[in-house]
Amino acid sequence: AQSVAQPEDQVNVAEGNPLTVKCTYSVSGNPYLFWYVQYPNRGLQFLLKYITGDNLVKGSYGFEAEFNKSQTSFHLKKPSALVSDSALYFCAVRALSGGSYIPTFGRGTSLIVHP
Amino acid sequence: DGGITQSPKYLFRKEGQNVTLSCEQNLNHDAMYWYRQDPGQGLRLIYYSQIVNDFQKGDIAEGYSVSREKKESFPLTVTSAQKNPTAFYLCASSIAGQGLMDYGYTFGSGTRLTVV
Secondary structure, three states, rough: OOEEEOOOOOOEEOOOOOEEEEEEEOOOOOEEEEEEEEEEOOOEEEEEEEEEOOOOOHHHOOEEEEEEEEOOEEEEEEOOOHHOOOEEEEEEEEEOOEOOOEEEEHHHHHHHHEE | OOOOOEEEEEEEOOOOOOOOEEEEEOOOOOEEEEEOOOOOEEEEEEEEEOOEEEEEOOOOOOOEEEEEEEEEEEOEOOOOOOHHHHHHHHEEEEEOOOOOOOOEEOOOOOOOEEEE
């Protein structure tokens, strides 16, 4: 069975500082990894993905994530946070499981960027 | 523009009523999904469908029903058997398999269901 852990319910950071939102995963086989962002009362929006290739993946709005196979992690990062980055962030893993590719989502991390 | 449309945005249900949430996509995706979101619990899979006229139960299917008569549409009915239906419901779609063009899910904007 596949699983995703987001160990922090909430991350607080000052505007202009770097931010990290943590994600670890467990799968059999090669994972596809995703980050999504959700603003209040909206659906999830795709930020970035890792499928293969370079371990550092760049995505939308200046976000990036680093795939670390040995640590089974896929942490989301941004060099300089903006107040507008405040939102709920979900990590997801997708791998072949029981003949289908149903993703598993983490519980979400609320990012709060203070002015 | 291609995307997923969920309607209505807000829905109120009386005790004992069935209600149906609409989900339509024009992305030509084979797979469609329904998730329930509650505060602090992330996304929980209700039902999914990978092909027309076929669907599978997810982790919390009790009290819900779905149909997939058309590729574009995947309505969710919340029945009176669902004892705690107040939640935010999200519909999503994706390619059925997995590949380099896989962008995971495309989500609708959600329907907030409240029992009154």
